[in-house]
Amino acid sequence: MPDSQENTVSRRYGIPLSALSTSQIDGIRRIPRHQDARPPSLLERRSVEIFLSDEYWKLEKARIFRAKPVVVAPSALLPEPGMVVAQDGYGIPLLITRDKAGKIHLFLNACTHKGAALVDDCAARKWSTISCPYHAWAFGLDGRLIGVPRAESYANFDKTTRPLTRLPSQESGGLIWGILDPHAEADFSIVDDQIAVDFQHLGLPNWHLYGQRRFNLDANWKLVMEPFLEGYHVQRLHVNSIGPQGMDMFADVVGVADRFGLHTRQTSGRGNYKPEVLDDPQINIRNFVTHAYNLFPNTVVITSPYYTSVMIIMPVDAAHTRVDYYMLTETAPDNPKAEELYARSFTIIQDVFGNEDFKASELCHRGLASGAVPDVIYCGMEAAIPQFYEGIEGVLRAESQS
Numbered sequence: 001m002p003d004s005q006e007n008t009v010s011r012r013y014g015i016p017l018s019a020l021s022t023s024q025i026d027g028i029r030r031i032p033r034h035q036d037a038r039p040p041s042l043l044e045r046r047s048v049e050i051f052l053s054d055e056y057w058k059l060e061k062a063r064i065f066r067a068k069p070v071v072v073a074p075s076a077l078l079p080e081p082g083m084v085v086a087q088d089g090y091g092i093p094l095l096i097t098r099d100k101a102g103k104i105h106l107f108l109n110a111c112t113h114k115g116a117a118l119v120d121d122c123a124a125r126k127w128s129t130i131s132c133p134y135h136a137w138a139f140g141l142d143g144r145l146i147g148v149p150r151a152e153s154y155a156n157f158d159k160t161t162r163p164l165t166r167l168p169s170q171e172s173g174g175l176i177w178g179i180l181d182p183h184a185e186a187d188f189s190i191v192d193d194q195i196a197v198d199f200q201h202l203g204l205p206n207w208h209l210y211g212q213r214r215f216n217l218d219a220n221w222k223l224v225m226e227p228f229l230e231g232y233h234v235q236r237l238h239v240n241s242i243g244p245q246g247m248d249m250f251a252d253v254v255g256v257a258d259r260f261g262l263h264t265r266q267t268s269g270r271g272n273y274k275p276e277v278l279d280d281p282q283i284n285i286r287n288f289v290t291h292a293y294n295l296f297p298n299t300v301v302i303t304s305p306y307y308t309s310v311m312i313i314m315p316v317d318a319a320h321t322r323v324d325y326y327m328l329t330e331t332a333p334d335n336p337k338a339e340e341l342y343a344r345s346f347t348i349i350q351d352v353f354g355n356e357d358f359k360a361s362e363l364c365h366r367g368l369a370s371g372a373v374p375d376v377i378y379c380g381m382e383a384a385i386p387q388f389y390e391g392i393e394g395v396l397r398a399e400s401q402s
């Protein structure tokens with residue numbers, strides 16, 4: 001993005017350092033000057049089996065993706081009361097609603113008459129009720145069955161016995177979390193409060209959904225997560241786009257990593273970062289610092305100067321992954337210049353993530369599947385990756401003992 005245009009928009013929409021959470025400010029103040037930044041020296045290993053094995057994926061599915069909270073959508077997908085959207089990315093038909101009072105509900109997207117999908121695509125819509133396309137049973141956005149055509153033809157039928165099948169859900173910090181098992185206990189304790197506080201300070205609960213796109217990838221979901229946990233590749237994989245031969249936005253340094261429960265926050269100084277910029281209360285801090293959150297297990301939130309990327313990385317099986325990418329902006333574009341800039345950013349970010357990061361994940365999966373190496377090794381520039389895997393391994397172990 002040419003700097004002059006970027007600054008025009010970010011001056012208008014920017015966030016000063018003081019608007020961030022105490023924890024975020026503390027993280028930013030710990031970013032060293034680029035020339036003083038030293039990555040730790042380490043060599044960590046993970047067996048290729050964690051990426052290739054169907055057995056390992058089955059464990060992850062049972063003990064994490066069907067047992068623990070996962071993000072199903074950003075709040076911005078349903079910005080107003082009275083909205084409905086389907087989410088099919090997890091291989092379970094989900095229906096997310098925001099009722100008239102603004103409360104989020106998560107259901108199986110299946111009619112309780114004979115199971116027909118109630119919503120057949122993933123577009124968000126404003127509806128006051130949900131009507132099944134088959135025999136037109138009607139449900140409230142709170143899941144109650146409220147209308148049955150020719151109800152007199154059912155003998156002894158009590159409508160209250162056939163509400164939509166509810167899944168545990170919670171909305172916090174601008175994200176909607178769900179547990180994808182209708183029988184699961186509604187335990188959202190791993191959704192760390194600090195994450196929600198940080199996201200409130202980033203404005204996520206009120207931001208506008210500018211655009212979204214689904215990617216279907218031939219790679220294990222963790223290989224898709226990896227590039228968002230390290231800065232090692234940025235100057236190299238992205239050399240011609242956002243790297244040194246392109247927009248040259250970033251420095252070749254490792255970010256300040258903080259862990260909140262199983263989640264990771266990486267705070268990185270962009271190429272133009274110097275500690276002195278923090279003395280100016282007028283700056284848009286997002287011009288100088290990037291936040292990348294890796295939310296356990298499969299969601300990435302990354303800040304740019306005037307937009308935020310949310311990615312939900314949903315495994316299909318051990319070798320295939322769907323990614324829902326959402327670009328959020330502070331407001332809807334209200335002038336042609338902002339529209340042009342957002343549109344161009346949306347194109348660029350899809351290109352960088354899609355044709356570079358996601359492509360690299362697919363290339364790795366193919367190479368690992370060839371048997372080229374018995375394990376993957378990680379250096380100090382990638383230290384957050386094995387840390388993230390320790391979180392996954394801890395949950396897999398704890399569940400096997402319980």
Ligand code: FES
Pocket residue numbers: 111112113114115116132133134135136137
């Ligand atoms: S399957 Fe939905 S009304 Fe019959």
Ligand SMILES: [Fe+2]
Pocket residue numbers: 227228233234238357
């Ligand atoms: Fe990248």
